[in-house]
Amino acid sequence: MAVNYIYPDYEVARNYDKCINCRVCEKQCANGVHEYLADADKMVADDAKCVNCHRCVALCLTRALKIIKSDNTYRENANWSGKTINELYRQASTGGVLLSSMGNPEPYPVYFDKILINASQVTNPSIDPLREPMETRVILGAKPQVIERDKSGHIINNLPPQLKLSMPIMFSAMSYGSISYNAHESLARAAEELDVLYNTGEGGLHEDFYRYGKNTIVQVASGRFGVHPGYLKAGAAIEIKMGQGAKPGIGGHLPGSKIVGDISRTRMIPEGSDAISPAPHHDIYSIEDLRQLVYSLKTATDFKKPVSVKIAAVHNVAAIASGIARSGADIVVLDGFRGGTGAAPTRMRDHVGIPIELALASVDKRLRDEGIRDRVSVVAAGSIRSSADIVKAIALGADAVYIGTGALLALGCHLCRNCHTGKCNWGIATQVPELTKRLNPDIGYKRLVNLLNAWKHEIKEMMGGMGINSIETLKGNRLMLRGVGLNAKELEVLGIKHAGE
């Protein structure tokens, strides 16, 4: 119907002087954009099917392809943008909820980009990480400051279980099912080589990956998929997922079409059945219920594994985090509203939750005001994009960060934000065998290792510039930060001064 017609957002621009009709683009596009017309001996493209994932662009050996933003436009309207109009048309024709993937792309302020880092000049020397030791090791877990000594007066190690990381970066929860086996293998192998941790997400742990246990955080979410005693004991830590930054307040839905073979077995649900994670944990309607689950999991693992609780950054996050810290959790994970997802209702993703920078600052402050900051480690997630973001997050008060989108980008993701279609051309967010094989973990894991090593170098350089040679003394060191272009209230929440002050 004509009223349903929506002009494509992007157009495939082919330079016919360069196109040699090799048909690589045609074979590589799972969306069927490209087609070879034998009679005309010519490649053509259907822009309407293009999701702008850049698979064809990247593989075109003559650089004959590019994707350009369509200049087709409605009559300009500062209130009714073309995007808003199109979304409305789409809903008018389907009656459905709009779905989106990956993180919130809307132009809300990115506070990390309005924070600047300090460096030493004159009164205190900067430190060259190439010449002097520069420590990035981070130890996560509760740190009760109780000194116990043996009979001869020696201090004994009475700490609850801790997680040792070579750098303050972990790969965040992405379930097997939402991403492919090869993506998981890449993450697990990279975590092992880097001596950091990756997170299984809520889809259980494939039997092949038990061997990476000491670098694995196993997740328990409201659907409890793939959770059994062996699973809980397999990892270095257990994470209870209460919420996700991309879709606070709602659960998850992995369509039955993706519950095939190993995924069905790993999740312990029948093939073809939808995997629906309820919005809340139905055994947790209050904070005291959370405490019970924390201790159930600790008991099931003989109190040998730290338990982390992940929440979406919402308005009252400081009080909630404080409650979590008092509920026996060793780690609290804050997931900001820009965090990624394999699928979320667009309105939830784009309009619910708060930025991680503000959530982190207010949680760190609240825990300190209450004198319980040592009881719990704080991990920041939800769009950590670079080593500079990490340095800023740690100076605001995080112990470590999770990266999800960043890790996927290293694996080849081009942020086309169509994970929910299950046709990821880069072999990441798909279970179609012909597509998943496009991600060779030998390449993928190495790229993750490269990325984190590069970031580690940069973190060391920035620390050295500040005259800091151990990441512990960067944690919560907000004097090392200054805001630019922020108002007094924003500065107050972030607990930092304005540049020039």
Next chain:
Amino acid sequence: MKRVYVNEKWCLGCRLCEYYCAFAGTSGKDIARSLKGVKINPRIKIEEKDGISFAVSCRHCKEPLCVKGCITGALSVADGVIVVNQDKCVSCYTCVLCCPFGAISTSESGAVQKCELCIKSAADKPACVAGCPNNAIVFEERR
């Protein structure tokens, strides 16, 4: 010695190797200009059936049947690499029939052609390997 090996598990059947091979066989500097309007005749070919694909090119056998069968000495082994002297080839195609892998083919000149590991180029690895997007073709030492 280093040889080209295929990992069919990672082969996407995209045929980029064929095009890079074909381009390596030209003296051109620009792929588009060299291959525009050309029906390529590469020395590596993708075999594909039932969802399985892999690239086939000369294995550089230790005891090469093609070299044994060659009636003019056009095929020889140089440092482990089986090379063709197209000037000597009389197009009898005995080698084409001998090769158990189907790795030798004919060229426009009538003489046979085959993978010579891009030894004539300055690259550190064959063009097909360098161009493979998924490490499905590798150039390495194996025992």
Next chain:
Amino acid sequence: MLKEGETRIPSGCAISGVIDKSGKRMNGEAMIRSIAVMHERSNGLGGGFAAYGIYPEYKDYYALHLFYDSPSSKKECEDFLERHFDIINLSKIPTRKIPEITDEPLIWRYFVTPLPTKLAASGLDEREFVAKCVFRVNTRISGAYVFSSGKNMGVFKAVGYPEDVGRFYKLEEYEGYAFTVHGRYPTNTPGWWGGAHPFALLDYSVVHNGEISSYDANRRAIEQYGYSCTLQTDTEVIAYIVDYLNRKKGLSMEEIAHVVAAPFWETIGHMDKKKQEYHETLRTIFAPQLITGPFSIIVGFEGGLMALNDRLKLRSMVIAEKGDKVYIASEEAAIRIIEPDLDCVYAPAGGCPVVVRLNGGEQ
């Protein structure tokens, strides 16, 4: 211009200290001469001394030294002290009028002991009670500032060059078993007397040369435990860390050094298993008390001194011995001027504490 405590001011400095392990008392004259040698390291914007063993006749009482801006703040503070303490002696601290020291506040000294009823009602131990009262005065009573609160020890500080500060306070008239002294080179200062060093809480005093890069991490961590960093200086936060770790957590001075100037993880990795576990435990529990950036400090405590450098040794500091006396200073010349004929001189490695205690233990 913002007052000290309202803004953070980086400083360079000179420090010196001496202790007689036999407990034999000496007067403050030598320290004045020692710090005068390092005149170049100060810029006249702050100097001060800590002296241990100087009030033997009142050794069971807390000696509170106070600065007052005005008689009204003095009145308010004394009312507070009277409600919480038994004041057995009070007097102006004797000073000598010299042209180099100007704008002095009212400077008073009180020997006190907590009122038993107040102490019992607070449920605190005696030292915690005193520390809490000190914080109360410093944060709540405008114009009053307690700058010394230990037993049988005292801090004397002012805006000026340290040798002038020594003469101003007539330090040659005090006899103690240990002294430390500090000359300050702040990049800018509104010249507040309370901002001069040493910084002291109870018996702990710290003189410090450096600018620590971990300041705000340390401050925000220690403020969780009831300390309020009103001065925004490194010395203040270091003093609180020492107090917290020693008095509240029961760590020895050596253990404190292993927390604040912890060995690198790599170094720990090469230690034997037992030492490894000890250091790993300390670093893990007390990670927020690690101090990075350049510092050389002399910590004074009841019965001893500890000298400590940051783990990279980014500030100079030498130790010398002569008989029972141990000298610590930023420069060797500052020791040679008072004792040319030394038994030994050495520079301790970064992160290696030198703890000197009285032979008979605490006096």
